[in-house]
Amino acid sequence: MSCKCLNCGITSKEVVLLSCRFNGEPVYVCVKCLPIFIHGSH
Ligand SMILES: [Zn+2]
DSSP, X not given: OXXXXXXXXXXXXXXXXXXXXXXXXXEEEETTTHHHHHHOOO
């Protein structure tokens, strides 16, 4: 079972993924997409 980035869908084999929580669910975000979530995408 591989983890995927919530935003771009990249897998943990290709890039470092960070474990987070969204809406109480465990999700993963890659280091490239992390700034998007920090600054807000909408
Ligand atoms: Zn990503």
